Amino acid sequence: MSEPAEQETIVVIDDDYAMRLSCRKILSKMGFRVEAFEDGGQGLEGVTKLKPSLVVVDLKMPGISGMEVVTRIHEVRPEIVLVVITGYPTIDTAVGAMKCGAYDFLPKPFSPDELRLIVNRGLEHRRLSLEMRRGEMERALLKRRFITFVSHQLQTPLVAVHQYLDVLKHLDNTECAAAKRQEWLDRCLKRTEEMQALIKDWLCLARVEGEFLSRQWVKVDLQQTIADILRTYEEMAATNGVSLESSIPENTYLVRGDRNCLSVVFDNLIVNAIKYNKPGGKVIVSAEALDGEVAVAVADTGVGIPEKYRHLLFEEFFRVDGAENKKTPGTGLGLSICRRLVSEMGGSISVDSEVNVGSIFRVRLLEYRAQTEEVENKRSSG
Amino acid sequence: MTSEAEKILIVDDDADFVEALSAFLEAHHYVVLKAYDGREGLKLAKMQQPDLIIMDIIMKERTEGFFTVQEIRRTPELKTVPIFAVSSLYSQVPDFGIAPDSSWLGHDEFLAKPVNMSELLEKVQRHLQERRRNAEASAGRKAES
Numbered sequence: 001m002s003e004p005a006e007q008e009t010i011v012v013i014d015d016d017y018a019m020r021l022s023c024r025k026i027l028s029k030m031g032f033r034v035e036a037f038e039d040g041g042q043g044l045e046g047v048t049k050l051k052p053s054l055v056v057v058d059l060k061m062p063g064i065s066g067m068e069v070v071t072r073i074h075e076v077r078p079e080i081v082l083v084v085i086t087g088y089p090t091i092d093t094a095v096g097a098m099k100c101g102a103y104d105f106l107p108k109p110f111s112p113d114e115l116r117l118i119v120n121r122g123l124e125h126r127r128l129s130l131e132m133r134r135g136e137m138e139r140a141l142l143k144r145r146f147i148t149f150v151s152h153q154l155q156t157p158l159v160a161v162h163q164y165l166d167v168l169k170h171l172d173n174t175e176c177a178a179a180k181r182q183e184w185l186d187r188c189l190k191r192t193e194e195m196q197a198l199i200k201d202w203l204c205l206a207r208v209e210g211e212f213l214s215r216q217w218v219k220v221d222l223q224q225t226i227a228d229i230l231r232t233y234e235e236m237a238a239t240n241g242v243s244l245e246s247s248i249p250e251n252t253y254l255v256r257g258d259r260n261c262l263s264v265v266f267d268n269l270i271v272n273a274i275k276y277n278k279p280g281g282k283v284i285v286s287a288e289a290l291d292g293e294v295a296v297a298v299a300d301t302g303v304g305i306p307e308k309y310r311h312l313l314f315e316e317f318f319r320v321d322g323a324e325n326k327k328t329p330g331t332g333l334g335l336s337i338c339r340r341l342v343s344e345m346g347g348s349i350s351v352d353s354e355v356n357v358g359s360i361f362r363v364r365l366l367e368y369r370a371q372t373e374e375v376e377n378k379r380s381s382g
Numbered sequence: 383m384t385s386e387a388e389k390i391l392i393v394d395d396d397a398d399f400v401e402a403l404s405a406f407l408e409a410h411h412y413v414v415l416k417a418y419d420g421r422e423g424l425k426l427a428k429m430q431q432p433d434l435i436i437m438d439i440i441m442k443e444r445t446e447g448f449f450t451v452q453e454i455r456r457t458p459e460l461k462t463v464p465i466f467a468v469s470s471l472y473s474q475v476p477d478f479g480i481a482p483d484s485s486w487l488g489h490d491e492f493l494a495k496p497v498n499m500s501e502l503l504e505k506v507q508r509h510l511q512e513r514r515r516n517a518e519a520s521a522g523r524k525a526e527s
Contacts, residue, residue, distance in 0.1 A: 152440065152470060155470040155495070156396055158496075159396070159399060159470050159495040159496045160398035160399050162496035163398070163399055163403065163495075163496050163497065164401075164402045166402070166406075166496065166498075167402045167403075167405055167406045167499065170406060170499050170500075171405070171406065171409050175409040176409070184402070187398050187401075191398060
């Protein structure tokens with residue numbers, strides 16, 4: 001039923017006739033359109049005209065060298081996957097080709113299977129990077145249309161609630177059983193909570209951006225901050241079957257920061273660690289001193305974050321795609337707020353994660369020292 | 383004319399929206415098929431040949447529904463199925479969003495979210511009635527020739 005995908009083109013550039021012939025044979029059989037050229041000049045022309053997905057280039061050719069062909073194609077069209085083949089494989093040539101933009105390296109002689117494997121892997125890599133770029137563009141567009149986007153985000157749960165109420169009004173008791181009514185009312189409550197969470201985050205972001213929040217740089221004992229937050233979410237954690245613990249001792253880890261900002265940051269991280277956890281899972285908050293800084297780790301035993309999403313995690317509105325996450329409400333703002341606040345306090349935030357094992361968010365904050373305060377006071381008064 | 387219940391496909395990424403609308407349509411004796419993204423919707427449409435499709439055009443903050451509507455129109459056996467495009471982006475605010483033009487999107491009705499149930503029912507009934515009439519007419523023509 002489904003239409004065949006558009007045929008992808010592969011260009012082969014090699015001065016060896018037998019090589020061109022066999023590459024063409026193997027790749028055509030895989031369903032690609034294959035065009036072969038016998039030197040670099042013709043090859044480059046062909047690539048410009050044909051816009052292939054992948055190019056196989058021999059390194060040793062008369063005229064324009066394979067390395068130069070690779071460099072030029074990569075400069076103009078970095079999305080084309082370049083596979084280099086050579087009869088004189090050395091580590092140096094391989095590394096050189098990679099540096100020029102080649103994706104992979106195939107020493108001669110190679111078997112049809114090896115060629116097939118490398119081509120498939122290269123094209124998969126291309127698909128992923130194109131997808132990623134498209135995703136990034138979409139998000140950039142969304143940022144520009146912040147208001148449209150937020151109103152849509154708010155409207156989605158509002159519409160759901162409206163629709164349920166409208167149906168409840170239209171259908172009488174015989175048409176809709178009491179159990180259904182109850183279920184729908186519960187959903188309505190859930191969705192209004194979702195709206196409240198969004199508004200809360202949105203306001204928080206506006207405050208961060210507009211600096212409406214007056215910051216006070218003071219000494220903060222992390223033990224207290226974390227303990228307060230953990231207490232707030234005890235019930236939520238229990239509902240999710242998740243246990244909370246902190247190994248931070250009192251009066252040991254003192255950081256210099258704004259109390260409200262710190263609360264917002266750890267509030268977000270701890271809530272995430274509970275939400276994206278599994279029943280029977282754990283959330284562990286710990287800290288250690290690292291030359292002038294305090295590193296706080298919020299670790300969970302939850303679903304984890306696939307590597308390909310990690311660099312986008314702290315972007316506004318980014319949410320990890322996936323069936324599991326559809327069920328977890330979220331606004332996509334929490335971590336971007338965290339990053340802003342932490343960097344405002346002179347710290348940094350990072351994440352380590354393994355899918356289905358858990359994630360560790362690490363926040364590095366400036367250690368509080370009595371002297372630093374004095375030095376700064378002197379500086380500002382002098 | 384068989385009295386077989388007519389099939390309506392709802393495609394929307396918001397499960398609650400789908401649930402509410404399908405409960406309403408089922409109470410009015412339609413069979414409801416549900417899909418939660420464009421791809422799934424297209425697959426169900428091709429497999430089940432619904433008599434009417436209700437499609438959210440902005441799903442997961444993406445214009446996925448737009449393409450799905452166009453894809454449905456490109457499918458020969460789904461060329462004439464009535465499509466209701468729904469979205470919350472194009473409602474209420476004048477000048478902010480103008481409902482997409484059916485001449486390029488290829489839908490038959492546009493409904494702003496939240497969907498007014500009485501309006502929905504009225505439009506569903508009208509389109510399905512027309513579709514039945516057309517089917518009978520073409521069956522008649524076939525019988526004559």
